Amino acid sequence: MALRVATPLRGGSRSSGIRRGERTAGWLFSLPVIVILGVFLFIPVVMAIWVSFSDWSGRGSPVSSGVNFIGVENYTDVTSGGGLAEKNFGTAIRNNAWYVVFVVPIQTVLSLFLAVLVNRAVLRGRSFFRMSFYFPSVTSSVAITVLWLFLFSTSGVINNVLSWFGVNGPNWFNDPRGIVHVALGSMGVGTAPEALSSHGFLGIDWWEWLSGPSFAMSAFILMAVFTTSGTFMLLFLAALQNINPELGEAASMDGANGRQRFWRITLPQLRPTLFTVLTLGLIGTWQVFDQIYTGTQGGPGKTTLTPAYLSYESAFIGQEWGRGSAIAFILFIIIIVFTVFQRWVLRERAVSKRRSYNYQATGKKS
Amino acid sequence: MSAIETRPQAARQQDDLKRSTVWRRRLKSLGIGQWVLFALLIALALIYIYPFLVQIATSFKTDSEAASNPISLVPSIWSWAAYEQLFARSDFPRWFMNSAIVTIFVTTGRVFFVSLAGYALARLHFRGRGLVFAMVVGVMAVPGVVLLIPKFLVLNQLNLYDSYLGMILPLLVDAAGVFIMKNFFESIPVSVEEQARMDGAGAFRVFWSIVLPMARPALITIVILSFQGSWNELSHFIVSTQSPDLTTLTKGVASLASGQLSQGSQYPIKLAASVIMTIPVAVMFFVFQRRIMNNTQGAEKG
Numbered sequence: 316m317a318l319r320v321a322t323p324l325r326g327g328s329r330s331s332g333i334r335r336g337e338r339t340a341g342w343l344f345s346l347p348v349i350v351i352l353g354v355f356l357f358i359p360v361v362m363a364i365w366v367s368f369s370d371w372s373g374r375g376s377p378v379s380s381g382v383n384f385i386g387v388e389n390y391t392d393v394t395s396g397g398g399l400a401e402k403n404f405g406t407a408i409r410n411n412a413w414y415v416v417f418v419v420p421i422q423t424v425l426s427l428f429l430a431v432l433v434n435r436a437v438l439r440g441r442s443f444f445r446m447s448f449y450f451p452s453v454t455s456s457v458a459i460t461v462l463w464l465f466l467f468s469t470s471g472v473i474n475n476v477l478s479w480f481g482v483n484g485p486n487w488f489n490d491p492r493g494i495v496h497v498a499l500g501s502m503g504v505g506t507a508p509e510a511l512s513s514h515g516f517l518g519i520d521w522w523e524w525l526s527g528p529s530f531a532m533s534a535f536i537l538m539a540v541f542t543t544s545g546t547f548m549l550l551f552l553a554a555l556q557n558i559n560p561e562l563g564e565a566a567s568m569d570g571a572n573g574r575q576r577f578w579r580i581t582l583p584q585l586r587p588t589l590f591t592v593l594t595l596g597l598i599g600t601w602q603v604f605d606q607i608y609t610g611t612q613g614g615p616g617k618t619t620l621t622p623a624y625l626s627y628e629s630a631f632i633g634q635e636w637g638r639g640s641a642i643a644f645i646l647f648i649i650i651i652v653f654t655v656f657q658r659w660v661l662r663e664r665a666v667s668k669r670r671s672y673n674y675q676a677t678g679k680k681s
Numbered sequence: 682m683s684a685i686e687t688r689p690q691a692a693r694q695q696d697d698l699k700r701s702t703v704w705r706r707r708l709k710s711l712g713i714g715q716w717v718l719f720a721l722l723i724a725l726a727l728i729y730i731y732p733f734l735v736q737i738a739t740s741f742k743t744d745s746e747a748a749s750n751p752i753s754l755v756p757s758i759w760s761w762a763a764y765e766q767l768f769a770r771s772d773f774p775r776w777f778m779n780s781a782i783v784t785i786f787v788t789t790g791r792v793f794f795v796s797l798a799g800y801a802l803a804r805l806h807f808r809g810r811g812l813v814f815a816m817v818v819g820v821m822a823v824p825g826v827v828l829l830i831p832k833f834l835v836l837n838q839l840n841l842y843d844s845y846l847g848m849i850l851p852l853l854v855d856a857a858g859v860f861i862m863k864n865f866f867e868s869i870p871v872s873v874e875e876q877a878r879m880d881g882a883g884a885f886r887v888f889w890s891i892v893l894p895m896a897r898p899a900l901i902t903i904v905i906l907s908f909q910g911s912w913n914e915l916s917h918f919i920v921s922t923q924s925p926d927l928t929t930l931t932k933g934v935a936s937l938a939s940g941q942l943s944q945g946s947q948y949p950i951k952l953a954a955s956v957i958m959t960i961p962v963a964v965m966f967f968v969f970q971r972r973i974m975n976n977t978q979g980a981e982k983g
Contacts, residue, residue, distance in 0.1 A: 340884035341807030348798040348854050349813060352820055354839075355851035359831030360823070366834065376838060432722055440722075446970055447726040450733070453966050453973075455913035457931045458955035461938045462736050465751070465948050472735060472751045541729070602826040605915045609935040623826040630830050631920070640830050647827045 367640035377636070389641035394517065400638060405517025406617050407625045407642075408649075411601060413528040414621070418539045419596040426544040426592065427585070430551035431577075445552070449545035456605040459542055464488060464610055467534045485530045491616030493526025494533055529618035535606050543599070547592045554588040555581070590661055597657055601650050622646045733959075740764070740953035747948045763953035772925060773954065776933035780912060780958075783848055783929060787911040790853040792903050796896060798854075799862025800888050804874070814863075820856040825916065833920040847921045848929075852911055858903050865899035866892065898972075905969055909962055930958045 362377060370385045371377040393404040433444050451459065466472045467487035474484030485492075499505075507522035515521055528536060558581065566576050582589075604623040607613060613620035613628065622642055630639025734754050739747050740763050742756040750757075767773040801807070802814050832851060833842070841847035869892070877887050893900075915931040922928070928936075934954045966973065 337805045337884060338807040341801045341805035341810060344797040344801035344805065344884070344888070345813050347794040348817070348859060351794075351850065351854040352816060352856065355832065355835060356820055356823065356828065357816075359828065359835040362834045362838070363831035366830070377834060378838075429725065432718060432725070435718060440719075442970075444722050444726055447729045449973075450963075450966065451729060453909060453962050454959050455915075455931055455962065457913075457915055457935050457938070458959050461934060461951050461955040462732055464938060465739065465747075465952060466732060466735070468751075468946070468948075470748065470751065472732075475752045541732075545729075598824060602824050604826050604829075605935075608915070608919065609938050612939065623829075626826070627829055627919075631833070636830065643827045643830055647824060650824050 363640045363643065366636050367644055369637055371636050373630075373634045373636050385637070389637040390645070392638060393642060393645070397518065402518035403617070403620065403625060404622070404642065405515075405519045406523075407620045407622045408517060409519065409524055409526075410528065410532055410618060411603060411621045414532060414536055414539070414603060415597065415600045417528060417533075417536045418543075418600045419593065421536075422540045422543050422547060422596060423589070423592050425540060426547035427551050427589075429544060429548040430555055431581075433548070434552060434555045445549070448548050451542045452545040454542075456542070457609050459538060460606050460609040463534060463538045463606075487534045488531045488611060489615050490530035491614075491618045493529055493618070495525055495527025498527075529615070531611055531615055531619050535603070535610070535619060538606065539600065539603075543596070547596070550588050550592060551585065554585050558584050586661075590658075593657055593661070594654060597653050598650055601646065601653070622649075736952050737956055740949055740956050742949055744947060744949060747952075748946065760949070763949035766950060767953055767957070772928065772933065773957075775926070776928050776930045777957070779927060780930040782845065783852070783914075783918075784908060784911045786849045787852045788904055788907040790849070791855055791858055791907040792900055794854055795858035795903055796862045796893065796900065797888070798859045800866050800892060802859065802863045803866035804871075804892075805884060817856045817859050821860065829916055829920050832917065836921050842921065843923050843927060845927070848918060848927065851921070852914065852917060855907065855910070858906065861902060861906075862896070862899055865896055869895055901969065901972060905965065905973060908965055912958075912962055930954075934958055 366377050367389055368384055368386060369377065369382050371382045375381065392398070392400045395401065429448050433441060433448070467474075469486050469489070471487075473487070477484040507520070511522040511525070512520050516524065562584075563576050563580050566580050571579065602623055603621040604627065607619055607621055607624040608627070611619045613624055623646060626639045626642040626646065628639075629635045629642060633639075735752070738754045738756060739751065741759050741761070742750075743758060743760045743762065746757060798813075798817075802810060802817075836842045836847045836851070839847075841850065873895075874887050874891060877891050878884075882891075913931065914929075915935065918927075918929050918932045922932070934951070937951050937954055
């Protein structure tokens, strides 16, 4: 800092020469990044926005004269068209929403649990546990999906283990029944109440919305938890190691038990990490694509169809490029809305007088 | 970190002493608790590791044994049939080669371009720097699946569809990498470079022979991230290629999984393929495991 201030004193012409060189170098150094991000990210997004408002059929260039602007038709087709497009989109949103509802809380709680356990272990082997929990996160989603198809096959490992407990496992990846429907069915609610089946949203009725994830989707839910909990565990572990141990010690001397120490002392200090994990979780779980492409292609009974896969399928297989792009942008908006909403819910609230007094008191101790 | 190290020796020793008595007290009071915890951790670790052991074991089983006894970790008859078929009678070697080509180019390119841009954004003063940085951050916020159709559109427009160039170029720059390098360069002291620059060295000289060698830890991070990222990449290759000659491991094994190339379930072959595609990443993981664990901590702090 001091040196930078000192340079102008050495004579105007020379220092401005250095600065001028820096200007050129700065642009030259960033040029590859700017060009590649520009050509392969910005221009494509602009092109896709155009395609989502056009009737391009996949032949020729989307910016040629034969392609027409058709307004928001591609968007209204999937949100209120009343046809198959709307039904597929509604189904995809339902499937993905259940996926998010299950994966985000489970992976957050499990990764925090693993981090606390690993952090508490005084005995040797801490790094061994850390590695075993993290390893699934570095492997490819394709390899894990292949493994999962085997583990959850009809007479596979999972059903074998279940049979030890007398449970007759389902035909996982071929079973389109929603688990909430199955649970309700076992309690005697086998058919839809009139109120739920006569109304709906996005082309499917409320009873269908409440089906829960299918058994096939449940297997993917377990897979997501298996592959992401390690990453998030590392984040929590890092945060736990930065926590001042004296606070916990002081609390335990004041008679706080383990549970109180965790909820009142440890957890509040993990808040920023919790925030990160939930944000990353929400963003990631709305982008389910690789598993579906590798494993089920949306089946059975469209119960593993997700917006990301539907967007790909509409465009690349169905040649409905406008519709595919429209679905992608709706998905983009969903992700933004959820992230903003979650940030708003977990925002830093103004601290009340009594609590801020407590904070000061604890602050003095350390 | 550095704050701790600059404290006097005595204070540090006292700290260590305090910590060790705390541990000893905990050990004594939680004697049984620790063992329960240990047992729980072992059970959990088994759940996380067992699937991979099954994967390896099954790849050496015969088709019928894989179906009849999926759970055992020792094949009753060791069979190399799956691997033989993969390497001798399928396109698998080609897929492996394509993945290797892409990974090598992407990793080398990324390390270079990302550190160049990171250095410029951290150190060089030029008009528009704020704008470039805003662009990089903005790009990080765009979810990957939204880009599937857009990427295809632009590759098609530029006649890069179905070529190595189209597979490699879009992956060559990673916004998160620029971000990591920028943060790293900002953390090393300016004085060394200033000295060299006053001696008349140009910006590239300073970057190449002074700053870059100091950035080794951050560069290894970039290597790990790009290696893992491009080796495991699937969606980009789905939208950028079509020809069987350009199929990568991820795309090829995905087609194996959905049964396009095989009859029946044939789990040993599929699992053998997934074992082999996991090996390079696993090797990298074990070589750099300490660094990977620490990196994630650093990322969180930053």
